[in-house]
Amino acid sequence: MIYLRTLRAAKREGLETLSSADIERRTGISSAQVRKDISHFGEFGKRGIGYSVDHALERLSKIMGLDREQRVVIVGAGNLGSALAGYMGFRNSGFRVMAVYDNDPTKIGRKVRGVEVVNIRRLPQTNRKLGARIGIIATPAAAAQGVAEIMARGGIKTILNFAPTRLRDVNDTVVRNVDLTQELEILCYFLSHERKAKAN
Amino acid sequence: MIYLRTLRAAKREGLETLSSADIERRTGISSAQVRKDISHFGEFGKRGIGYSVDHALERLSKIMGLDREQRVVIVGAGNLGSALAGYMGFRNSGFRVMAVYDNDPTKIGRKVRGVEVVNIRRLPQTNRKLGARIGIIATPAAAAQGVAEIMARGGIKTILNFAPTRLRDVNDTVVRNVDLTQELEILCYFLSHERKAKAN
Numbered sequence: 001m002i003y004l005r006t007l008r009a010a011k012r013e014g015l016e017t018l019s020s021a022d023i024e025r026r027t028g029i030s031s032a033q034v035r036k037d038i039s040h041f042g043e044f045g046k047r048g049i050g051y052s053v054d055h056a057l058e059r060l061s062k063i064m065g066l067d068r069e070q071r072v073v074i075v076g077a078g079n080l081g082s083a084l085a086g087y088m089g090f091r092n093s094g095f096r097v098m099a100v101y102d103n104d105p106t107k108i109g110r111k112v113r114g115v116e117v118v119n120i121r122r123l124p125q126t127n128r129k130l131g132a133r134i135g136i137i138a139t140p141a142a143a144a145q146g147v148a149e150i151m152a153r154g155g156i157k158t159i160l161n162f163a164p165t166r167l168r169d170v171n172d173t174v175v176r177n178v179d180l181t182q183e184l185e186i187l188c189y190f191l192s193h194e195r196k197a198k199a200n
Numbered sequence: 201m202i203y204l205r206t207l208r209a210a211k212r213e214g215l216e217t218l219s220s221a222d223i224e225r226r227t228g229i230s231s232a233q234v235r236k237d238i239s240h241f242g243e244f245g246k247r248g249i250g251y252s253v254d255h256a257l258e259r260l261s262k263i264m265g266l267d268r269e270q271r272v273v274i275v276g277a278g279n280l281g282s283a284l285a286g287y288m289g290f291r292n293s294g295f296r297v298m299a300v301y302d303n304d305p306t307k308i309g310r311k312v313r314g315v316e317v318v319n320i321r322r323l324p325q326t327n328r329k330l331g332a333r334i335g336i337i338a339t340p341a342a343a344a345q346g347v348a349e350i351m352a353r354g355g356i357k358t359i360l361n362f363a364p365t366r367l368r369d370v371n372d373t374v375v376r377n378v379d380l381t382q383e384l385e386i387l388c389y390f391l392s393h394e395r396k397a398k399a400n
Contacts, residue, residue, distance in 0.1 A: 004385065065392035066385060080287075083280035088341065089364030089381040134387050141288065158387040164289030174390045176383065181289040183378055185204065185266060187334050187358040190374045192265035 002027050003037070004064070007057045019050035070095050071131055073156070075147045076138035077102040077110075077117045080162055084136055086113035098130040103143075120150060127154035134158055141165035148175060202227050203237070204264070207257045219250035270295050271331055273356070275347045276338030277302035277310075277317045280362055284336055286313035298330040303343075320350060327354035334358055341365035348375060 006026050010018050020031035020038075029037075038051065061067050072090070074081045077100050084090070085097050100112050101120040108119050118126060135156040137144050144163035151159055152170040159175045161167045167175045206226050210218050220231035220238075229237075238251065261267050272290070274281045277300050284290070285297050300312050301320040308319050318326060335356040337344050344363035351359055352370040359375045361367045367375045 005382065063389075063392065064385060065388040070384070070388055070391075072384070078283065079279045080283035083278065083283055083338075084380070086279070087364065087380060089379070090384065092364070093381045093385070095381070095384055133391055134384065138283075158390050160383055160387055164287065164292070174387075176387060176390075178380075178383055179205075179289070180284070180287060180378075181293045181295070182205065183360055183376065184270070184272070184290065184295055184334065185264060185293070187360055187374075187376060188265040188270055189263075190358050190376075191270075191333055192263065 002029070003034075004057070004060050007053055007060065010053050011057060015053055017050040018053055018056075022050065066094060068094070070134060071098050072096065072134045072136060073099045073101065073123070073127060073130065073132045073151075074136045074138055075101045075120060075123070075151070076143075076163075077104070077107045077112050078138065081136075081138035082112045084138055084162075085115050095134075098132050099126065120147070123150050124154040127151075127156065132156065134160070137161045137163050137167075139163050148173065202229070203234075204257070204260050207253055207260065210253050211257060215253055217250040218253055218256075222250065266294060268294070270334060271298050272296065272334045272336060273299045273301065273323070273327060273330065273332045273351075274336045274338055275301045275320060275323070275351070276343075276363075277304070277307045277312050278338065281336075281338035282312045284338055284362075285315050295334075298332050299326065320347070323350050324354040327351075327356065332356065334360070337361045337363050337367075339363050348373065 003023070006023055007018065009026070020034040023029065023034045024031040038056075072095050074084055074097060081100055085100055090097065097115050100115050100117050101123050102108060102117050103120045107117045110117050133156060135151040135158070137147050137159060139147055141163045144161060144165055145167055148159055148161070148167050148170045152173040157173055159167070159173060161175055161177045162180070164181065166177050169175050203223070206223055207218065209226070220234040223229065223234045224231040238256075272295050274284055274297060281300055281302075285300055290297065297315050300315050300317050301323050302308060302317050303320045307317045310317050333356060335351040335358070337347050337359060339347055341363045344361060344365055345367055348359055348361070348367050348370045352373040357373055359367070359373060361375055361377045362380070364381065366377050369375050
């Protein structure tokens with residue numbers, strides 16, 4: 001969420017309040033739209049003073065469910081899945097990887113970053129106990145849609161897909177496709193313009 | 201780039217033209233702003249008909265440098281670096297991983313997905329020959345800023361940073377920080393609203 005990112009940046013800079021005009025300057029979202037968006041989250045701005053950065057951060061975190069531990073499962077115990085299982089950024093932000101699943105008999109039963117690799121076929125059953133509602137797909141492209149369907153059967157509600165293919169939503173599960181190639185393409189844009197610009 | 205993504209989606213859907221109003225509906229960017237942005241890329245729209253999807257894609261790809269091979273080096277031969285070295289999405293989009301660098305003597309000299317792991321200290325020298333201008337950092341957070349400085353000395357112009365820390369730009373090198381945690385946070389937002397919505 002761009003507002004969360006903007007508020008965190010403001011906090012890092014030591015700012016205590018942020019006006020909708022400040023947010024417009026930082027995000028490109030018009031201050032009228034900012035006021036409208038933020039009004040959905042409740043009243044935490046004061047006319048002429050702006051939003052309290054701390055209060056807004058706390059409120060937004062709560063609304064987004066970031067104030068409690070979020071359980072995650074990963075499918076794919078290859079390099080990417082292993083990297084994500086050990087990604088410090090997740091741990092530091094309250095995400096806990098409960099299990100890693102794979103269909104490779106040489107990987108099942110082993111541990112990846114301290115987490116056991118479980119047979120993917122057991123996901124629907126074991127996840128009822130683990131209670132994870134977030135799934136990460138780190139498989140080859142061809143396997144990804146099938147994995148999303150298994151995840152949906154296991155009670156996973158939202159999926160982050162790292163496989164280089166766009167997945168369709170499955171039943172009432174929301175899929176978010178991460179396109180790492182797009183990140184490189186943005187770099188190319190800066191390269192081809194040979195200019196100094198803020199990439200993010 | 202959001203326009204590139206929008207054009208590709210339109211192409212997948214079989215559309216031949218896209219108007220600025222269509223683009224507004226898909227991106228939330230006002231049609232006036234769309235016309236302004238796209239006018240920088242040259243004339244490829246016709247009033248009342250819209251933009252030719254193929255023509256606009258070709259033009260944008262060229263402007264972004266995506267019409268030619270882009271050489272990439274990766275620093276960090278761990279799980280994430282290895283995963284990125286073999287990421288099919290990169291290969292399919294014209295990105296070529298030239299070398300993987302690390303400081304771990306047990307990794308140097310080995311191959312990762314067919315690419316040799318080279319001592320990070322040799323980067324400034326070897327990259328003059330390899331000619332990569334894009335660098336990917338896949339190291340622990342503590343090492344990342346130092347790696348960015350070494351990359352800058354080796355002629356790398358843009359850096360994609362996967363280490364879970366925000367890097368400062370180095371000299372005339374542009375850094376783009378990839379925040380995988382943010383992707384999970386967006387999922388949390390959908391979860392906490394228990395609603396069916398398009399994540400992307």
